[in-house]
Amino acid sequence: MRQLKERNRCNRSVRHLKIQGKIWLKNLKSGLDQFRESQVRGTRTNFLHDGSFHEAVAPVLAVAQCFCLMPVSGIGAPTYRGLSFSRRSWRFWYSSLYLCSTSVDLAFSIRRVAHSVLDVRSVEPIVFHVSILIASWQFLNLAQLWPGLMRHWAAVERRLPGYSCCLQRARPARRLKLVAFVLLAVSLMEHLLSIISVVYYDFCPRRKDPVESYLHGTSAQLFEVFPYSNWLAWLGKIQNVLLTFGWSYMDIFLMMLGMGLSEMLARLNRSLEQQVRQPMPEAYWTWSRTLYRSIVELIREVDDAVSGIMLISFGSNLYFICLQLLKSINTMPSSAHAVYFYFSLLFLLSRSTAVLLFVSAINDQAREPLRLLRLVPLSGYHPEVFRFAAELASDQVALTGLKFFNVTRKLFLAMAGTVATYELVLIQFHEDKKSWDCSPSNHD
Amino acid sequence: MRQLKERNRCNRSVRHLKIQGKIWLKNLKSGLDQFRESQVRGTRTNFLHDGSFHEAVAPVLAVAQCFCLMPVSGIGAPTYRGLSFSRRSWRFWYSSLYLCSTSVDLAFSIRRVAHSVLDVRSVEPIVFHVSILIASWQFLNLAQLWPGLMRHWAAVERRLPGYSCCLQRARPARRLKLVAFVLLAVSLMEHLLSIISVVYYDFCPRRKDPVESYLHGTSAQLFEVFPYSNWLAWLGKIQNVLLTFGWSYMDIFLMMLGMGLSEMLARLNRSLEQQVRQPMPEAYWTWSRTLYRSIVELIREVDDAVSGIMLISFGSNLYFICLQLLKSINTMPSSAHAVYFYFSLLFLLSRSTAVLLFVSAINDQAREPLRLLRLVPLSGYHPEVFRFAAELASDQVALTGLKFFNVTRKLFLAMAGTVATYELVLIQFHEDKKSWDCSPSNHD
């Protein structure tokens, strides 16, 4: 009787899983189709390639939708006009489902942590879940704002000075896609390495089968409540994959925005660079000042929409770097673990640095006109130039972390200093006081 | 003979206590009456509702007077003209009495600490008493300045652009009262939770009766000198309640000021936002610049009056957060203690953050006009606009902590960083060096 019930429950779950799997596959396929389309169009029909940010970011957003983020429709549409957000689209429900399952997973994680000793390491899954949960919720909000944001973005883009040739026009988009897919690939590689290191060198197996043991370990918070079952384990693994990629995706998305916004400023700067040494009419300066102003207003609008994600991204990166450094004190159980561990730490450090550099490029580019205005000759120094210079001197243009900090290159030093201080204190605590004594091991 | 004397002393004390109690009840009643009046008038006679800060803050000040702070008369008067401060009013004497009793309590606390080991935890009662004592004294000074301050405030308020409808006019006042009473309610709840956790789960009872044991523990500094007596215990408890609410009230009061001042700037900004994109006559800019300047002068005057309270509020919040984090390392004796502890920590963190955000809103709103002035078109860019922009670019408008620090959003990061560093060092010290070893507890 009990067996029958269990089998029934199991069957139902399997059916459920199959349906979910199909939805996921369909989504993945449509995402890839969209991506392939945009790619094909991009290379074959170059005359159609309008160099807009909307077009460039489409495949990156398609990937996001595979991982249940950014449920906005029409990302593959030729112009921003095709974008729309609806509470009734399947993408919205799909994202909401993801939010719910993450919440449930979080609840199990909290339950698990509450039963163990509370310290900086054991809260890791909670920090991980909470940061992804808030970020996902922020992405849901962002999806709602995205069509309006892209409309504003396109309006500013139209006012920018044109590219001289179509090759130059395609470059920012290509660079953006390259960065995104390299990061996604490395992220995938890191996840595979983590699986390999755990499956093949499992030093405290929980079950006989190494795959089962791995799956058990991945969703340990579930199997403290439920008995082990393969379908639940796979569901947990899928959830875990979604979370991991969601976490990496945050950073990738911010880099995309950073590249898009700084490219706009760079286009303005390239135009200024050419004109600045000769006396220009006042109208030119009015044009460049208002153009600069409209880019700054766009940056402010984008910042209002993503500053929450920014705070979570920087905060969680800082937490996980400190945590990895803390773990680095321990000796590794096997060289597979060591390889995975240092690869993972390096990836984390590079990704964090990359986010900071790409996003702070906005600030660098926004300060550049100030330098150029210094070169305006006396005969072309109109009151408009003076106004432009005075405004530039007192503005601080940058994306922010919930307005608490500006993302500039100076932030790097502050973060590096924090990590270095932590590392020093850490090492100090674990220092085994060896000193000037003679170690005969390397005599021959 | 000795018994008789003791009984006499006891009788006198009881009589004293009764009188004190009556005064306190009368005060509470009058405060509540004032509050009820102002509420009734606010909802029934909307045409009378003038949206002034004086009116909005009245019930919050009435609550303060229940807890012996801000002994200014006429807070329930229809206009600021009714406000007065007199050294001969009962409110003043009542506040002075409170100051004296707090000083005496402080003396007993110091005596107790001096007889124990001196460390960061044992000085807690001293820090608590001293910060409240100084704050109460500052409130007494502030009461003296309050009528003048409100006159200045009303003068500035009259110059502000009007609200479009009376609903909009009532909103800031409603928001202010809501925030204040939610905080007071949560503060009350936290105190009750603390009583419950100690009374019902007292793990080291000092007396047989749990209530007596609780009262004994609350005023332990007294009962090291005097033998236990119920009336003294209840007096101590009243003092303790007054102190606890006084401590919370500091933060609430600062939030009120922050909301009032930033609302004034927001009203100016709303007006600018509407006019800024079209060419306005120079007189408009003179008007807005002088209005902005008079708000800034008001902020400076308020800052001179409350910057001491600000310093104490921020300092004591930071100290108590660090202390609670230090305590969080210990295991809790019961789950009632755990619930109380985490509720209390969360309340403390939220309250501190709320003070910072509400007060730093002044700085946010004061920087907003600078952004708006960037949008003034060339045809409307009068010298007055330039002067306004230049002044805005070099001013730093914010409430301060005794001029030592400005309360801006950047401060949040500095405080969060300090707390996080402390927490990291703390955890590092108590880290029990568990690592990659296999914990078999969660195998099935």
Added chain:
Amino acid sequence: MRQLKERNRCNRSVRHLKIQGKIWLKNLKSGLDQFRESQVRGTRTNFLHDGSFHEAVAPVLAVAQCFCLMPVSGIGAPTYRGLSFSRRSWRFWYSSLYLCSTSVDLAFSIRRVAHSVLDVRSVEPIVFHVSILIASWQFLNLAQLWPGLMRHWAAVERRLPGYSCCLQRARPARRLKLVAFVLLAVSLMEHLLSIISVVYYDFCPRRKDPVESYLHGTSAQLFEVFPYSNWLAWLGKIQNVLLTFGWSYMDIFLMMLGMGLSEMLARLNRSLEQQVRQPMPEAYWTWSRTLYRSIVELIREVDDAVSGIMLISFGSNLYFICLQLLKSINTMPSSAHAVYFYFSLLFLLSRSTAVLLFVSAINDQAREPLRLLRLVPLSGYHPEVFRFAAELASDQVALTGLKFFNVTRKLFLAMAGTVATYELVLIQFHEDKKSWDCSPSNHD
């Protein structure tokens, strides 16, 4: 034979000592005479009282000369013209002798430390000697610059708006002297307390006679090389007294300068405060701008002369505060020691804070005109006002510590934060992990 030699040596030393003592007494007498004269003149002949800084600072400099600092002649002269510095004056040789004897004392201290374990406490005498030595040398240099500096100072003072009455004119000088002599008196009291606590409660006597034991302890670095002798002990004690007062004097001198310079700015501000709300002719603004500029140039000149002393003062105060906090962890051997220790710590903290506040008052006063210029009405807003405001907005006027840091109120927070962090780490290390356990000691 050996005895004879020793006696000879002893005699010679005694003679030497007597001569030295006479010089010292003569110097003290002349200093006191100067002081008495300046005092008498100050109270009796008020019409002569010209309110100049030269006159106000004279008695403070006279005290400095008693302690072998600032060997400038003519400090008691009626005007700055009487000041002179000569390499051939007895004051110069006296100061040089002091520098030499301090160097010798330092050498003995280094010798002593090199023979003990090197840690943060044992280097205390070295830090103490080195900081006084450098400061004395800086004072010697300053004496050379002093006549020129006072000439410049008097030139600026003559241009300042006059005082309305002679009472007001005398006030800054009186305030200056009051602060200086209160601090000197407390410093003396602290030294006496230190003697009392060591002499009467000596818990590890090195010799039988308590006074001898005290003197031995004071100059322990000498008696590791030479056998104990009373005259050497007394010489060492005199050196010790000179060092201790020299150390306090650094801070007092910096406060005097801070008060003098900020008073000049305050006089300008009082004038501006009266005129700023009405439209003034352009010449008024030229006058005030150039006056402000000449005060700033004077501040810069003073800063070039004293920034070294400033760095040493702030650095040594920070070091000694940290050291005292480190010592505060230990239990005191007697309550006399405890009283002395907490008095000394409190004195150190107050003195450091006072230096910072008095010196940073320069920065506060220098920023004040910027606020006042905001109030200039449109009709009086000449280009000169704009220039004045623009210059004020970008200037940072303050005394500095060797140009490495500006002494402003913000510095206080940085220093307090450093001390608090150190204290927290300290307490954390010595925390004896007591927690929620029941301490039955205070049951009745």
Added chain:
Amino acid sequence: MRQLKERNRCNRSVRHLKIQGKIWLKNLKSGLDQFRESQVRGTRTNFLHDGSFHEAVAPVLAVAQCFCLMPVSGIGAPTYRGLSFSRRSWRFWYSSLYLCSTSVDLAFSIRRVAHSVLDVRSVEPIVFHVSILIASWQFLNLAQLWPGLMRHWAAVERRLPGYSCCLQRARPARRLKLVAFVLLAVSLMEHLLSIISVVYYDFCPRRKDPVESYLHGTSAQLFEVFPYSNWLAWLGKIQNVLLTFGWSYMDIFLMMLGMGLSEMLARLNRSLEQQVRQPMPEAYWTWSRTLYRSIVELIREVDDAVSGIMLISFGSNLYFICLQLLKSINTMPSSAHAVYFYFSLLFLLSRSTAVLLFVSAINDQAREPLRLLRLVPLSGYHPEVFRFAAELASDQVALTGLKFFNVTRKLFLAMAGTVATYELVLIQFHEDKKSWDCSPSNHD
């Protein structure tokens, strides 16, 4: 047979070594010749001495080429026109060879560290090798940019106001050479001291012969893989010498640049200082503003070329200071070691401070014109003066560390604070809790 092979291999190596040695000697000779020439010309033919930076820096670059850095040709040429960089010159190949051998050495060092316990000390050789490797690579890049940079530099130099006499003209060059050669000499002395302390007081000899034992220790990473052989040991020693001097040279080179750039600004400032108090025609201000601007543009160009070296220099100095402080806790095995250790620490601290001060002098000199412009009288206050002042007020002119931080005097405080904090934490950990107890050792 095996012996024969070994002998063959050995012979080949010896031949190789001889050829290498000849190349090195030839290079050294040519470098010294160049140096001698430039010196002779400088003193004998003063009328030829044109006071250019190219000429002044020539001997310093010649020394660099002895240590395989900066492979640019024509540094001894009379003007910048003789400079060239070619991939086919022997200097380039020589530098490349050095890069390769350093890489190989790094690989051996990593191999060695990977086999030992990983902590802050054991990574020392890796940090050392990696920082020199990157710096050498940066110097290679810089060599490529050097001819263009010097052309720009000379163009700016020609525009500067002339020196009044030829003695004054020669002074900056002399000062530059003096600083460079004093530092090189002290660096050599430090290296010799290190050899002496190890060779003569070797407390854990690895081989019988003290020299062999020293050489073995110097290249321990090699002799873990290969058996000991004298020629390999000497090769390793040469590599070690090149690395050590390369490391010192980084700092010296940055000081040279700092002196050169700040001297240019100082020349402009001296001209301004003379003219600023009298009303000058507008053309004068246009001239000085554009001159200032061209110096700033040159500084920016230099910064783009050397900011990488700057980051490595500051980073590695900070790391090695912390490491030396960590080592200072240990007791020294002999007084020779102690002398070497404290000399080395002092040298490191002075060198780091010197780099910071010389490089930050650029910032100091660049801020100086702002002060001077304040003194321009009303009659000479042209719009150009206002523009100049406004630009100065908002510019931050300084060399940077990869744009992450500006090298200004304020940086010193930040670095000193970091080092002091580290030192305090360090001491705290090793504090042996001695306190008020009586130490009878110094009783007589």
